[in-house]
Amino acid sequence: MSTATPGGSTPSSPSRKRSKWDDGSPELPPPKKKSTKLKKSARAAGTAESSTSSRNGTPPPSTAVHTLSPRPGIAPGISRSRFVPLRTAHPPFLPCRSVYAYERLNHIEEGSYGVVFRARDKETGDIVALKKLKLDEEKHGFPITSLREVMALMVCRHENVVGVREIVVGDTLTQVFIVMDFIEHDLKSLLSVMPNPFLQSEIKTLLQQLLSAVAHCHANWVLHRDLKTSNLLMNNRGSMKVADFGLARKFGDPLGDMTQLVVTLWYRAPEILLGEKTYSTAVDMWSVGCIFGELILNEPVFQSKGEIELLASIFKLLGSPTEETWPGYSALPLAQTITLPSQTHSTLRNKFPLVTHAGLDLLSKFFTYDPEQRISAEEALRHPYFSEAPLPKHPDLFGSFPSLAAGEKRRKPFESPRAPQRVADYKLLTDFDLV
Numbered sequence: 001m002s003t004a005t006p007g008g009s010t011p012s013s014p015s016r017k018r019s020k021w022d023d024g025s026p027e028l029p030p031p032k033k034k035s036t037k038l039k040k041s042a043r044a045a046g047t048a049e050s051s052t053s054s055r056n057g058t059p060p061p062s063t064a065v066h067t068l069s070p071r072p073g074i075a076p077g078i079s080r081s082r083f084v085p086l087r088t089a090h091p092p093f094l095p096c097r098s099v100y101a102y103e104r105l106n107h108i109e110e111g112s113y114g115v116v117f118r119a120r121d122k123e124t125g126d127i128v129a130l131k132k133l134k135l136d137e138e139k140h141g142f143p144i145t146s147l148r149e150v151m152a153l154m155v156c157r158h159e160n161v162v163g164v165r166e167i168v169v170g171d172t173l174t175q176v177f178i179v180m181d182f183i184e185h186d187l188k189s190l191l192s193v194m195p196n197p198f199l200q201s202e203i204k205t206l207l208q209q210l211l212s213a214v215a216h217c218h219a220n221w222v223l224h225r226d227l228k229t230s231n232l233l234m235n236n237r238g239s240m241k242v243a244d245f246g247l248a249r250k251f252g253d254p255l256g257d258m259t260q261l262v263v264t265l266w267y268r269a270p271e272i273l274l275g276e277k278t279y280s281t282a283v284d285m286w287s288v289g290c291i292f293g294e295l296i297l298n299e300p301v302f303q304s305k306g307e308i309e310l311l312a313s314i315f316k317l318l319g320s321p322t323e324e325t326w327p328g329y330s331a332l333p334l335a336q337t338i339t340l341p342s343q344t345h346s347t348l349r350n351k352f353p354l355v356t357h358a359g360l361d362l363l364s365k366f367f368t369y370d371p372e373q374r375i376s377a378e379e380a381l382r383h384p385y386f387s388e389a390p391l392p393k394h395p396d397l398f399g400s401f402p403s404l405a406a407g408e409k410r411r412k413p414f415e416s417p418r419a420p421q422r423v424a425d426y427k428l429l430t431d432f433d434l435v
């Protein structure tokens with residue numbers, strides 16, 4: 001893919017030093033002009049097309065359509081269906097730019113699938129984030145997961161999805177970078193440094209933003225499959241962006257089998273834990289529930305070392321599933337093989353004593369066992385929780401925090417002078433003091 005601006009270079013130039021990203025790179029060669037040969041053959045094809053129709057004597061059906069709805073830019077007489085988009089309607093395919101178009105500023109984080117850096121665009125001065133895909137170990141070419149990550153980021157463009165700018169390449173075939181807008185915080189790091197947890201009104205805004213991003217992805221047939229607080233970015237203007245589409249994939253109707261090696265353990269839905277292969281959008285909604293709970297508690301709802309332990313803590317919080325609450329539960333591949341202590345009732349209210357009735361209702365709808373009955377992102381956005389007081393806070397009113405990703409340190413709180421020691425603490429006032 002390339003959404004690159006013109007001016008790209010070939011991915012590998014042997015004269016360059018390897019992996020010296022912030023070296024002064026030689027000027028990039030201008031893009032090659034289209035060869036006249038190509039132009040000639042294209043023109044020839046066009047001529048052939050028009051000459052065929054004139055040879056037939058009767059115009060093909062497409063010409064008739066075209067006559068009904070003439071499109072600007074098509075010479076009269078050229079037959080083309082109006083359903084076929086013009087060639088000029090497509091952006092031209094261009095080579096990817098070089099990573100040397102960016103100056104590396106600092107390392108942000110190394111995740112399982114990539115290393116993320118903060119960088120500056122040498123041309124525009126824009127600050128961006130570059131995710132270098134981990135391709136060093138690849139023996140079978142470019143991994144499908146990385147292709148899916150790029151595809152999903154492009155398909156799911158939305159104000160609450162991190163913006164992808166282009167793909168750039170380094171000196172070797174294993175150096176491929178996704179260039180994204182730089183966002184100051186990820187929600188996990190932010191929660192760990194914030195002096196106070198988010199207010200109810202702030203949690204509502206964040207949840208609304210997350211839900212509209214997820215609804216958008218699902219409407220575009222994309223499952224994220226790794227929603228968690230470290231994959232949610234937040235800028236200093238109160239805007240949340242869903243990131244890390246490294247496990248995302250397209251889904252279809254009917255659903256096909258999918259891998260169970262998805263979603264970070266603590267955010268993983270029970271149907272995946274129990275071996276269901278034809279899961280769908282509901283797996284993302286379970287993760288949304290875990291994030292909602294984490295924002296309220298200021299710590300992850302389910303924390304466990306393994307899958308069985310996780311299932312046990314889910315059952316303990318929500319009560320064990322039954323055929324009534326989850327039709328088809330006992331037929332799930334792993335439902336018969338594991339025996340867990342049975343819990344008859346939910347203890348969700350005990351865990352969230354301060355949340356309102358509507359808030360708890362929404363949480364329990366995210367934590368519905370049966371994926372068929374679990375609330376969708378679209379439905380959740382219409383839940384009464386968002387229209388009861390306190391209303392969602394406007395993003396502009398959110399406080400800003402120093403960005404760890406940009407290497408900013410927390411300013412020490414202003415040291416105010418100490419209150420004077422109370423005299424009475426060490427001596428009794430005398431009449432003389434009062435004069």
Ligand SMILES: Nc1ncnc2c1ncn2[C@@H]1O[C@H](COP(=O)(O)OP(=O)(O)OP(=O)(O)O)[C@@H](O)[C@H]1O
Pocket residue numbers: 108109110111112113114115116129131162180181182183184185186230231233243244245246405
């Ligand atoms: N656009 C961005 N702006 C600022 N920081 C970012 C950006 N994208 C990612 N990060 C930071 O880098 C971290 C890792 O990024 P990402 O989740 O995309 O990589 P990953 O290798 O797939 O991670 P993991 O598998 O551990 O979840 C994020 O948690 C966030 O802190």
Ligand SMILES: [Mg+2]
Pocket residue numbers: 111230231244
């Ligand atoms: Mg991540």
